[in-house]
Amino acid sequence: MSAPVARLDDVHLSFAGVKAVNGVSFEVNPGELFAIIGPNGAGKTSLFNVLSGVYRPQQGSVRFLGEDILGRRPFRIAAMGMARTFQNIALFEHLTVLDNLMLGRHQHIGYGAAAAFLWRGKARNQELEHRRFVEEIVDFLELEAWRSLPVGLLPYGVQKRVELGRALAMEPKLLLLDEPVAGMNLEETEDTARYILDIRDELDVPIIMVEHDMGLVMDLADRIMVVDFGTPITTGTPAEVQQHPDVIRAYLGEEIGS
Template structure:
């Protein structure tokens, strides 16, 4: 497994982040950083605050305390579309595709932030609009090849198997050309074969495309096989951060989440 690249500037950093809803702590003093070239995983029981951390990172929630940085800049107070424009892409546990559009059209939607021409140019399809359209189509076809979606490229995504739909959603995030990719339970609901395929694509994204990844996932086998480092949270509070081997041996993790048989 290729490890993280040594670089003094983290891609993302959270420092002492606190987030509450009506007095209930969703995130309680979480700090971590993600390094270039790293696959960083966040695990914990249901309700541990994992999705809340993703929402803090992507600008959906603003924490009451702490700092959040992306590419060396504070992103506190920035809206989700502004953070996405900086290069942060996200997939969701529940598929959010346009089921009546083809695979190609859904992937093209991921190119929206790279489009600079206006409505009139698009309508006439000349000059900048024509050149950019060709470039965007080429980028999308590269993703089709990368994720092995050729046989479904012109099919409406609503007709595709669940695992392929999840792959299309991953491709749409890649179409943004992200500097950081957030994967929210990328193998949820998949069978073994689909899970193994997705694991291979996730590693290829990190190693071949050189995109750092933050992954929330309940499949512990997948996390321990893929991640460079793991953060464990419980009731919004961080209880361990380290390599998969270190985390599996941590007594608080064994008690809170993984179970004694994993730590044995």
């Protein structure tokens, strides 16, 4: 069996004595869509911040692609191939869709400011190659109609798609999706679900997803971890989690589909 893409072991994170993450352990395997669910304040985003290097836990280990990344700065972890989207859209609203996507190529740029200014040789060739790559993402996410428009003029659901595209522009080896369908209507949610599955299945990118839409999670995830006040309750397949009495009582209220 292939080694896990990412692994957390007995991670503890506190702020002023308040436990945000309390003994969390999990691993994500190649080609897997792993979901983390729980109520607001359960520690889900804190786990993303631990993984991406924003927070350093007081205890535990964090590994990515077989390497210990505890204490590494976020841009170093991103350069290794970990990409992330955010709950709140973090795009440059006055830049076009293409320009926002190009920002995701920054870690692949191999030339300096002087070469970029002259736009010759290596800089020109790389720039054209990056634009070709970004155009493939435009096609993949069906953004052709908006490619040259400022992002701030686009509907909310399309902006969320652009942010997803910017993460894909990094050529991630692991993609962290923080509430990818939050605020979307039904049609936008269904479209996003299809893109997420395509990313996993066609691009072969493993995904960790935090999401409150339980129907979406149960439909898409290979495995799910449930957390409450930073403490893991259970981890398993959607069917296993769905039947867990504490999950039914505390989070779902009733079995999905009942």
